[in-house]
Amino acid sequence: MSLRTRIAVTFLLLLSAVLAAALAVVSAANRANAEREVNRQLDVGASVFSRLLESNRSLLTQAAQAVAADFGFREAVAVRDVPTLESALENAGDRVGAQLVVLTSLDGKVMAAYGSSAVVGSRFAAASGASAGADAPVRVIVDAGRVFQLVTVAVKSPLPVAWISMGFALDDRATRELASVTGLDVTLAYRGADGLRTVSSSLPARESGAAERVSRRIALSDLGGVEVTATLSRSLRAALAPFARLTEVLVFIAVFSVAAFAWAAFWLARTITRPVQALTQAVDRIRGGDYGAPLDVRRPDELGVLADGLQHMQAAVQNRDRSIRRLAYEDPLTSLMNRTAFAEQLAAALRDPAAPPMAVAMINLQRFQRINEHLGYSVGDAVLIRVAARLRAVPWIGSGVARLAADQFAAYAPLPPGTDPETWGRALLAAFSEPVVVENQPIDINTTVGLVVATSVPQGVPPSPDELLRCAELALVRARRDKRDLCLYGESLRPAARDQLSLLGELRRAVDGDELRLHYQPKIELATGRVAGAEVLLRWQHPTRGLLGPGAFVPFAEQTGFIRRITRWTLDRAVAQGAEWYRSGCALSLAVNISAEDLGDLGLLQRVAHSLSRHQLPPSLLTLEITESGFIDDPDRALKLLEGLAALGLNLSVDDFGTGYSSLSHLARMPVHEMKIDRSFVVGLQSQGEYAAVVRSAIDMGHSLGLKVVAEGIEDAASAAMLKSLGCDVAQGYFYAKPMAPDDFAQWLKGQIRIPVIAVPRNFNIDDVGDSMSLAVL
Amino acid sequence: MSVAQPIIVAVMLLTGAGLVRAADVTVSVTTRGGDSAENAVVVFDPLDAHPAPAHGTATIDQIHKQYVPRVTVLRTGTSVTFPNSDHIRHEVYSLSPAKTFNLKLYAASPPTDVLFDKPGLVVLGCNIHDSMVAFVLVVDSPYFAKVPATGTVVVKLPPGRYRLRVWHEKLATAVVTREVTVADAPTALPVTIDLDPNRDTVAAWPQA
Ligand SMILES: [Cu+2]
Numbered sequence: 007m008s009l010r011t012r013i014a015v016t017f018l019l020l021l022s023a024v025l026a027a028a029l030a031v032v033s034a035a036n037r038a039n040a041e042r043e044v045n046r047q048l049d050v051g052a053s054v055f056s057r058l059l060e061s062n063r064s065l066l067t068q069a070a071q072a073v074a075a076d077f078g079f080r081e082a083v084a085v086r087d088v089p090t091l092e093s094a095l096e097n098a099g100d101r102v103g104a105q106l107v108v109l110t111s112l113d114g115k116v117m118a119a120y121g122s123s124a125v126v127g128s129r130f131a132a133a134s135g136a137s138a139g140a141d142a143p144v145r146v147i148v149d150a151g152r153v154f155q156l157v158t159v160a161v162k163s164p165l166p167v168a169w170i171s172m173g174f175a176l177d178d179r180a181t182r183e184l185a186s187v188t189g190l191d192v193t194l195a196y197r198g199a200d201g202l203r204t205v206s207s208s209l210p211a212r213e214s215g216a217a218e219r220v221s222r223r224i225a226l227s228d229l230g231g232v233e234v235t236a237t238l239s240r241s242l243r244a245a246l247a248p249f250a251r252l253t254e255v256l257v258f259i260a261v262f263s264v265a266a267f268a269w270a271a272f273w274l275a276r277t278i279t280r281p282v283q284a285l286t287q288a289v290d291r292i293r294g295g296d297y298g299a300p301l302d303v304r305r306p307d308e309l310g311v312l313a314d315g316l317q318h319m320q321a322a323v324q325n326r327d328r329s330i331r332r333l334a335y336e337d338p339l340t341s342l343m344n345r346t347a348f349a350e351q352l353a354a355a356l357r358d359p360a361a362p363p364m365a366v367a368m369i370n371l372q373r374f375q376r377i378n379e380h381l382g383y384s385v386g387d388a389v390l391i392r393v394a395a396r397l398r399a400v401p402w403i404g405s406g407v408a409r410l411a412a413d414q415f416a417a418y419a420p421l422p423p424g425t426d427p428e429t430w431g432r433a434l435l436a437a438f439s440e441p442v443v444v445e446n447q448p449i450d451i452n453t454t455v456g457l458v459v460a461t462s463v464p465q466g467v468p469p470s471p472d473e474l475l476r477c478a479e480l481a482l483v484r485a486r487r488d489k490r491d492l493c494l495y496g497e498s499l500r501p502a503a504r505d506q507l508s509l510l511g512e513l514r515r516a517v518d519g520d521e522l523r524l525h526y527q528p529k530i531e532l533a534t535g536r537v538a539g540a541e542v543l544l545r546w547q548h549p550t551r552g553l554l555g556p557g558a559f560v561p562f563a564e565q566t567g568f569i570r571r572i573t574r575w576t577l578d579r580a581v582a583q584g585a586e587w588y589r590s591g592c593a594l595s596l597a598v599n600i601s602a603e604d605l606g607d608l609g610l611l612q613r614v615a616h617s618l619s620r621h622q623l624p625p626s627l628l629t630l631e632i633t634e635s636g637f638i639d640d641p642d643r644a645l646k647l648l649e650g651l652a653a654l655g656l657n658l659s660v661d662d663f664g665t666g667y668s669s670l671s672h673l674a675r676m677p678v679h680e681m682k683i684d685r686s687f688v689v690g691l692q693s694q695g696e697y698a699a700v701v702r703s704a705i706d707m708g709h710s711l712g713l714k715v716v717a718e719g720i721e722d723a724a725s726a727a728m729l730k731s732l733g734c735d736v737a738q739g740y741f742y743a744k745p746m747a748p749d750d751f752a753q754w755l756k757g758q759i760r761i762p763v764i765a766v767p768r769n770f771n772i773d774d775v776g777d778s779m780s781l782a783v784l
Numbered sequence: 785m786s787v788a789q790p791i792i793v794a795v796m797l798l799t800g801a802g803l804v805r806a807a808d809v810t811v812s813v814t815t816r817g818g819d820s821a822e823n824a825v826v827v828f829d830p831l832d833a834h835p836a837p838a839h840g841t842a843t844i845d846q847i848h849k850q851y852v853p854r855v856t857v858l859r860t861g862t863s864v865t866f867p868n869s870d871h872i873r874h875e876v877y878s879l880s881p882a883k884t885f886n887l888k889l890y891a892a893s894p895p896t897d898v899l900f901d902k903p904g905l906v907v908l909g910c911n912i913h914d915s916m917v918a919f920v921l922v923v924d925s926p927y928f929a930k931v932p933a934t935g936t937v938v939v940k941l942p943p944g945r946y947r948l949r950v951w952h953e954k955l956a957t958a959v960v961t962r963e964v965t966v967a968d969a970p971t972a973l974p975v976t977i978d979l980d981p982n983r984d985t986v987a988a989w990p991q992a
Contacts, residue, residue, distance in 0.1 A: 077877070077886075077911055084879035110983055163879040164909025164917050166985045 009282065012274040017271045018264065022330070025260040031773035032256055036249035038244075041220060044245045048222040050098075051190035051238050055224065057223030058187055059155060062174070063494060066157040069102035083109065083117075083161050083168055088126060091118035093759045099172065106147075106154050107249035109161070117168060123150045129172070129727070131253045147173060152276065153205045179617075181208045191219075191236045197233040205443060209239075218242040227415065264288045276404045283308045285316060293317075317471045333343050337409040339387055340394035345416075349471040350409030352418050356460060356468035360546070364460040364468075365427045366418045367434055369397070369477035370486070372452040376643070385444050392442040393451065400437050421459070431492045432459045457480025458495035512548070517575055521547050524579055525745035529716065529738045532730040537760045539595035539629065541718075541738060542580045544572070544743045564603045573604045578617050579629065583748055585621035592755065593763045597629035597659060603631070605643070611650045618654070625655030627763065633661045645676060652677035659716070674711060681708045685719030688739075691728055702732050709733065787962060799878030807935065807943060808970040810853060811929065812936040813950060815979050820935020823855045824850055826925035828946040828964070835926050837861050841897070843927035844908070846874050851908060855953065857928045858920060863897040875911035882922055884905050905951075905989035917951055921989060941966045948973070955987035 073079060082094040093615060097109040099120055106121040110130045116650040117126065124130050128314055147156045154173025160166035174180070181192040185208035219237035226488070281303045286295045288301050296322050303313035335347030341352065356364055371393065378386035393415070395647040397407045401417035410416050433453050433726055439447035447730075459475040460469055477495045485493035516522050523545040531538045563569040577598055618625055628649060660673065662683040673681075683704050691699040701717075708715040717729050720739030729737055746754060793809025809828075813821040838859040845852045847869045858864070866876045868891055876894070877886040887894050889912070899938065900906065900922045910916035921928075929937040944968050950960040956978040965972060 075914075080879055084884065085883070162908065162909070164912065164914055165875075165907055167879070 009281040011260045011270070013275040013278070013457065014268065014271040018268055021264060021267050025264065029256055029260060033253060033406055036246060036253065040245040040249060041243055044240045044242060047189060047239055047240055047245075048220060051188040051240075051416070052222050052224055053189075054188045055192070055236065055238060058184060059226075062155060063157055066102070066104070066155065066172060066174055067159060069104070070157050070159040070170060073098040073102060073172070074159045074170050077447070079147060080161060080163050080606075084163060086117070092120055094118075095120035096171075098170070102172065103174065103176065104172035105152075106149060106156075106171075108173075109169045110169045110171065112166060112168060119255060121173070138660060139173050142767065144225045144235045146176065147203075148234060151205070152177070153194050153202075153234055173347065176206060178206045178208070181206045184208070188238065194240065195235055195237065195238040197235075202235075220245075247622075263366055269761045270637070276740055278309070281305060281313065285309070285313060288316060288320070292320050292323060293326070297327070298323075337585050340391055340409050340616075342397075342415070343405075345406035345408060345410050345475075348406075348410070348416055348418075349475070351406065352471040352474065355418065355420070362420045362423060364416075364418055364477050365421050365430055366458050366460070367416065367431060368452045368475065368482045369415040369434060370456075370482055372413075372414040372454060378448065379643075381444075381447075381449070385447075385449075388444040389442055389451070392444065395439070396437040396442070397434070399773070400430075400433050404502065404715050408473075412617070416478070418474075420756060427457055427459045427493065428494055431455050431494065436671065453491065454482055454485050455492045456495065457492065462495060477745075493607050509559060510566055510568060513559060513563060513568055513572070516546055521549065522572070522575065523553075523650050523657065523747065524576065525584065525747055526751040527595070527738055527745040528743050528751070528758070529736045530742045531725065531761055532737050533684040534761075536757075537594070537755065538736045538762075539597060540751065541597045541631070541745075542576065542583075542599070544576055544599075545745075560601070564601050566604045567603060569601050569603045571600075573600060573607075573610075575611060577614060581617045581621045581623050584627050585623040587708075587752070588623060590629060592752075592753075592760070593624075593627060594765060595627050595629055595657065598634075598656075599630050599631045599661065602633050605647055610648060615654055626657065629657040629659050631659040631661040632678075634663055649677055660713075663708075664700070680714035680715060680716055681711075682716040682718055683734075688717050688719040688725060688729070689721075690721075691725050698732070705733050729755040793875075796818055802867075805942060805968055806940040807845060807966050809827065809940060809941050809964075809966055810936060810970065811938045811948075811973045811975060812966065813931045813952075813975045813977060814833055816976055820933065821931055821977055821979065822933045822935065824931040824950055824952040825855065825857050825921050825925050825936065825947045826931065826939065826975070827857070827921070827925055827928050827951070828941060829923075829949065830927065831947055832943040833944065835924065839863075841865065842988045844920070845869050846876075846910075846916070847912050849910075849916055850873075851916055854917070855919045855930060856921070857930055858922050859926060860903050860922055860924050861899070861901055862922070863899045864920070865897045867896045868894070873915065874897075874916070877911050878906050878908050878920075880904065880906040881910055883920075884910070895941055899930060909985055921951060925966055932960070943968045948975070950975050950977055951987060951989055952977060952979060953987055954979045954981055954983045956983065958988065960992060 020675045023631070076098075077096055079098060082090050085091075091109060095109060095118055097771055099105065099107040102311045104121075106119075106123050108119045108130050109117040113670045114129050115130050116124045116130045119130075145158075146158045147154050155176055156171055156173045158169050158171040161170050162264060166233045176194050184192045191208050194210060195202045196205060197203075203290040208645055219239040220605075221237050224236045226234045226236055247589050259567070284303050285300070285471060288299070291299060301317045301320070302314045303310060305313065335344060335350075336342070336346050352364075352366065355361060371430040374386065374389075377389055379605065390413075394407065394409065397403065397415060397417060400417065400646075402421065403417050406418040408416045417434065423428060433706060438451040441450045443449070449693045456478045458474055459555050460474060481493040481495040485491065512529050516761065524547050525543045527543055527625050528540050528542040529538045530536070544560065545554045546559060548554050560569065560572075565574055580596050587594055595748050600610075614628075614630075616625075618628065634650070646719065657680065658676070658678040660676070662684045663688055664684045681704075683701060687697050687701050687704070693703060705715045713752060715733075716738070717734045718738045720726050720729065720737045720741045722741055725739075726737055743754060809824050813824045813826065815821050827932075838861050840859060840862045842856060842862050842864045843866075844864055846866050846988055849870065849872075856864075866887060868874050873889040873891045875887060875889045876898075878884055882902045883898070883900050883906045885898050887896070887898070900920060903922045903924050904923060906920040908916075908918040908920060927939055927941055929939050931937050945951055945963065945965050947961075948962040948964050950962075960975060960977050962975070964971075
């Protein structure tokens with residue numbers, strides 16, 4: 007039930023109840039009044055009735071006395087001739103209007119009768135001395151089914167000689183007269199053999215319905231032993247008649263007021279509920295996210311205030327919604343979409359079946375971190391803003407540009423038919439052919455772009471935005487690895503990509519579940535054959551795939567950045583192991599691989615220092631092998647880190663020497679102690695003559711820089727002999743020993759001669775180790 | 785009373801003129817309460833003799849709307865004169881079976897006398913004055929008396945057997961009847977009767 011109906015109905019019911027109660031009370035009062043009035047009338051009427059009969063009796067008595075005193079009549083009585091008497095009685099009766107005349111002797115025997123069923127000679131009970139005269143009470147008699155008011159007087163000659171009784175019929179006419187005088191209805195009845203018999207009545211012959219009457223019964227003194235009653239009554243309806251008009255008026259007023267009230271209640275309810283309805287609809291609309299329509303409720307009352315409040319709330323909600331939307335979907339700096347918004351918009355675009363093939367690009371700014379560090383974050387931000395503007399201007403892009411991370415952007419574009427996706431990729435790169443200008447300062451922007459076309463991704467039709475972004479990122483990674491600025495995702499990337507998807511989760515589990523193992527491969531001093539140390543190599547005891555070498559998961563870990571976590575783990579375990587051996591009297595230098603990715607880890611320095619301190623391993627027993635490519639992206643930064651590490655007293659080694667493009671000038675500036683020639687040179691040493699020349703010059707160069715030169719991947723004696731002849735200092739490989747589990751390695755080590763290492767534990771305060779490079783080795 | 789006394793004397797003169805012997809019978813009539821029953825009438829009917837009819841006269845006056853005397857005892861065959869001593873007219877009537885007559889309104893002297901020729905009780909009334917009532921007791925016997933205020937009356941009776949009847953207008957019972965034998969000596973005859981002072985009808989006087 008609606009509010010309006012409820013309000014209206016409630017008040018209507020209340021009003022109706024009040025009116026009904028009032029009517030009931032008035033009706034009851036009216037009825038009580040009427041009954042009281044009727045009873046009062048009956049009291050009066052009964053009294054009047056009695057007096058009427060009394061006065062009738064007086065009149066009748068006088069009439070009878072006049073008859074009795076008539077001399078002629080007395081003469082007739084004296085004669086005692088029955089027929090004469092009867093005629094005399096008839097005459098007397100007619101004279102006074104009596105319908106019944108009985109003459110009785112003084113001893114009560116009927117002498118003659120007229121209009122009566124009395125038999126001459128029988129006793130006539132009604133006549134006696136006591137019933138005679140003006141003082142006698144009112145008497146009635148039933149005779150032949152009729153009721154008479156009877157008066158009896160003596161016939162005197164001059165003393166009483168007989169009684170003459172005269173009866174006046176109480177017939178309908180008489181009762182009507184009584185009724186008209188008393189104002190009541192009069193009914194006379196006597197109790198006959200067959201019950202109460204009505205003799206006469208002023209009532210209509212048939213009263214309509216069972217009219218309610220109030221009545222009063224008066225027992226009349228009966229003379230013949232027959233009970234006679236007069237019933238005075240009054241119709242309650244007649245008595246109520248004056249009140250009926252009043253009730254009618256009341257009912258009219260009630261009906262009118264209910265109608266008026268109904269109208270007023272509905273009107274009032276509507277004026278309340280209509281705006282409430284409007285407000286409700288507005289609230290629904292706002293909840294649905296539609297803040298546009300204004301609230302059209304202008305009222306001076308509380309509802310108007312509520313509407314105003316709602317209006318303000320709507321505006322506030324709208325503002326907040328906008329900003330939340332912005333936060334949720336927009337990069338606050340560049341006002342580009344964020345990853346979520348990009349994914350949603352891309353998904354929508356992909357759902358359009360009529361759309362041309364969709365190309366998705368992931369754009370990475372090279373060395374952006376350096377801009378921040380060298381020129382400040384405000385410049386960096388300005389650069390990003392300008393980059394965003396450039397991207398927006400690229401053909402076919404439209405609004406499909408997002409900033410995914412600090413220096414990472416994404417874009418998608420529907421490619422017109424016949425367009426080569428690489429053309430679009432070139433267009434992206436071309437956007438940055440000119441340097442961006444910040445504060446009048448031109449800044450070169452180098453970007454790498456990974457591209458993917460939706461049709462080349464097999465997963466899903468259409469492929470999910472996440473899938474596309476992942477593929478684009480794979481292409482981007484590939485481009486960076488290949489030192490190219492553009493790479494289009496293709497079949498070749500796919501399997502790896504697929505494996506790697508599950509690999510990341512498994513890797514995480516591997517670290518947490520202690521599935522990673524460290525194996526140790528000895529390094530041999532070529533000149534003497536003594537053990538110079540060991541390289542720590544990572545193995546993954548995969549629950550289904552068995553023991554995996556680092557080649558199966560490290561490249562992927564590097565791409566995803568997960569390598570940092572693995573490296574942390576490896577370092578700590580290796581230090582712990584080295585410290586254990588060191589405490590057991592076997593001081594051995596252990597070499598741990600640090601990937602290029604780890605060099606971006608600002609916490610690496612502290613972690614290494616902390617680990618050494620915790621396990622009490624002398625720093626000189628730890629060597630970090632750093633891939634040459636690690637220096638390329640940001641040589642200055644890498645240099646700072648290496649200097650910090652060197653200051654801790656560690657040994658640093660350049661790994662995979664010969665595969666990168668590191669300049670000798672860089673190498674010369676770095677605080678490294680050794681270099682490892684890439685295994686590809688060693689493998690080709692036997693078959694290809696020119697490799698020997700390269701290895702020789704590398705060794706020479708290392709020596710000229712004061713570095714110890716290490717070769718790895720030695721698998722036969724010939725290679726070992728050649729390297730030895732070339733002047734290489736240390737070698738490692740299957741020819742000497744394969745990587746071994748710690749216990750196996752310890753066992754193996756027992757039969758070997760170690761190069762004695764003077765390793766003095768150095769106490770250093772961990773708090774002094776920051777990113778500072780000035781930490782002195784004591 | 786002063787009028788009644790000569791009548792009795794006259795009667796006695798008439799009846800006892802030729803008789804040698806007569807006894808005084810003193811009748812005293814009292815009520816049951818011991819009062820003297822004035823205006824009671826005592827009648828002695830001789831059982832062994834048949835008195836001869838008489839022809840006398842009597843007068844009943846009307847003074848101050850009263851018949852005077854109120855009670856009269858007569859022998860059958862007596863004529864009664866109804867003089868009117870009032871200044872208003874009276875209409876004397878009787879509807880009694882023993883004598884029915886009606887003297888139309890008159891003043892002073894009545895048009896005729898009224899002959900009471902049958903024994904019985906005659907109640908006289910005035911047609912215009914209901915309060916006027918007189919009783920005339922007509923008897924065949926010559927031996928009767930009306931009891932004076934003293935309650936005692938002497939009746940001279942020849943010896944013999946009599947039926948005594950005592951009547952009073954307020955008699956509560958039937959007429960008191962007694963058989964008496966009169967010897968040749970004075971005799972006292974006390975009679976007690978019941979009176980009903982409220983009686984408004986005529987005490988019956990049954991025929992012998
Ligand atoms: Cu008179």
